[in-house]
Amino acid sequence: MTKKTLVVYLYTKFDKIDSLIDFKLNYLKFHSGYSHELLICFKLLNENDLKLIKKHLDGIDYISFIDDETKNDYDFGSYKRVALRYRERDIFFINSHSYPICEKWLQKLMKYKDENTLIGTSASNESLINSTSLKKPYKIFSYLFKKLRLKKAFNKFPNPHIRTSSFLIKGQILLDYMINKEINNKEDTWRIESGKDSLTNYFEINKFDFFVVNSDGHKFQKNQWMFSETFNYLDQTKSIISDKHTRKYLSLNKEDKYQNQIKTWGNN
Numbered sequence: 198m199t200k201k202t203l204v205v206y207l208y209t210k211f212d213k214i215d216s217l218i219d220f221k222l223n224y225l226k227f228h229s230g231y232s233h234e235l236l237i238c239f240k241l242l243n244e245n246d247l248k249l250i251k252k253h254l255d256g257i258d259y260i261s262f263i264d265d266e267t268k269n270d271y272d273f274g275s276y277k278r279v280a281l282r283y284r285e286r287d288i289f290f291i292n293s294h295s296y297p298i299c300e301k302w303l304q305k306l307m308k309y310k311d312e313n314t315l316i317g318t319s320a321s322n323e324s325l326i327n328s329t330s331l332k333k334p335y336k337i338f339s340y341l342f343k344k345l346r347l348k349k350a351f352n353k354f355p356n357p358h359i360r361t362s363s364f365l366i367k368g369q370i371l372l373d374y375m376i377n378k379e380i381n382n383k384e385d386t387w388r389i390e391s392g393k394d395s396l397t398n399y400f401e402i403n404k405f406d407f408f409v410v411n412s413d414g415h416k417f418q419k420n421q422w423m424f425s426e427t428f429n430y431l432d433q434t435k436s437i438i439s440d441k442h443t444r445k446y447l448s449l450n451k452e453d454k455y456q457n458q459i460k461t462w463g464n465n
Contacts, residue, residue, distance in 0.1 A: 319427040412435045
């Protein structure tokens with residue numbers, strides 16, 4: 198018997214309840230179009246906070262996953278533990294600030310799902326090396342030190358990677374990738390998303406397939422990601438999932454949107 202796809206939403210003590218409510222409302226508003234189970238992973242919450250939070254989830258069916266880890270190892274620490282329990286499932290991970298914004302959002306992703314695939318709802322060519330700038334002249338030495346450190350872990354622009362605010366993957370494959378990964382700080386999470394040893398590069402090295410799917414239900418390979426119109430390009434109207442960075446782009450004026458487009462995709 199084939200086990201249902203798992204949709205995993207993460208909520209931590211660092212998140213505002215509005216994020217959870219936004220997810221719930223949009224999850225109920227937009228039909229997934231594909232049979233699945235919803236799992237909500239609760240992290241670093243005490244018992245009283247958890248009871249209060251769960252009151253906001255009335256009317257929604259979900260599996261409650263209490264992450265017992267007391268260390269803040271960020272999203273991917275929790276994702277690894279979820280995958281460990283559900284290694285045979287296809288898992289669509291959604292972070293705390295994200296939610297679906299189109300009909301049949303899961304169906305459009307699952308249309309292309311195969312055993313060894315990584316499917317993103319958006320991607321980027323941005324490099325932290327190129328994006329990091331000196332904002333305060335008196336911090337020149339810490340800036341140069343950071344630049345040297347980043348050069349060891351990240352590629353220069355263009356640095357193509359699937360964005361990990363939401364992505365679809367087989368649980369076991371995520372475990373295979375995460376086997377020697379330690380997450381001690383925010384920079385470790387950046388390495389997983391866009392470093393030289395990123396999840397995307399792991400798929401490329403192993404000759405697995407990875408791509409982006411947009412709200413039209415179309416599939417885009419690496420050299421076409423920009424044209425999916427899911428992240429920092431034109432009016433960005435074809436996102437399947439909304440996250441804090443896609444919402445920020447939509448709030449910008451025309452000139453600032455263009456500057457973000459250049460930082461993400463270069464002068465195309």
